[in-house]
Amino acid sequence: MAEAAFRWPVVLRNGAVVLRPYSRADEAAYNEIRTHNQAWLQPWDATTPPEAGRSQYTFADMVRNHQQLAKACRALPWALTWDDRWPGHPSLRTRLIGQVGVNGITWGSSRSASIGYWIDQRWAGRGLVTMGVAMAVDYCFGHLRLHRLEIDVLPENGPSHRVVEKLGFQPDGGRRAMLHINGTWRDHDAFVMTADEAPPSLAAQLSIR
Numbered sequence: 001m002a003e004a005a006f007r008w009p010v011v012l013r014n015g016a017v018v019l020r021p022y023s024r025a026d027e028a029a030y031n032e033i034r035t036h037n038q039a040w041l042q043p044w045d046a047t048t049p050p051e052a053g054r055s056q057y058t059f060a061d062m063v064r065n066h067q068q069l070a071k072a073c074r075a076l077p078w079a080l081t082w083d084d085r086w087p088g089h090p091s092l093r094t095r096l097i098g099q100v101g102v103n104g105i106t107w108g109s110s111r112s113a114s115i116g117y118w119i120d121q122r123w124a125g126r127g128l129v130t131m132g133v134a135m136a137v138d139y140c141f142g143h144l145r146l147h148r149l150e151i152d153v154l155p156e157n158g159p160s161h162r163v164v165e166k167l168g169f170q171p172d173g174g175r176r177a178m179l180h181i182n183g184t185w186r187d188h189d190a191f192v193m194t195a196d197e198a199p200p201s202l203a204a205q206l207s208i209r
Helices: 024-036 038-044 059-071 128-142 158-167
Strands: 012-014 017-021 076-082 095-106 112-119 148-153 170-181 184-194
Touching (some): 017 128, 024 038, 024 095, 059 076, 076 128, 112 128, 148 158, 148 170, 158 184
Parallel strands (some): 112 148
Antiparallel strands (some): 017 076, 076 095
């Protein structure tokens, strides 16, 4: 199975948890979440290093970039959302609560990718990020037939360490000065799962609160 394995948009659902593409209609909710969670997310947010220069990057630019990468089969940039109408009247007009992204998809002899995520603090502690990542992993291994997935976590990010532990990702050493985070280049702890190690469905093993 090659790059033609999927056609964007891709929507995944597990009960009220829905992974779907961002749309322009999410702009107000996205801006409210990022403003409300500035202190919560800033220690973990990727930033632009000075040598890259400053640029204006609007929400519309983000959505457009997501669509381009997804259509080129290089990323799966999902909004992590909650369906308030589930189970009675399920809808795709779901509430934005965070993000789960499969990034840097590489085909050929590698068939690998990395996964990143964040969540609104008001929704944290319910297992929703863990479920969203599990859904993404199931899709990558089960549908795309990728071989290797990596999640890189700052050493002091306890909640993210708990996510990878719950999912069964295995430590794979460190990544030195891997990403520019909150204004400086930061080392990360790497965690890996391969298709050979993955259960038939990670999501089926989880429950949310």
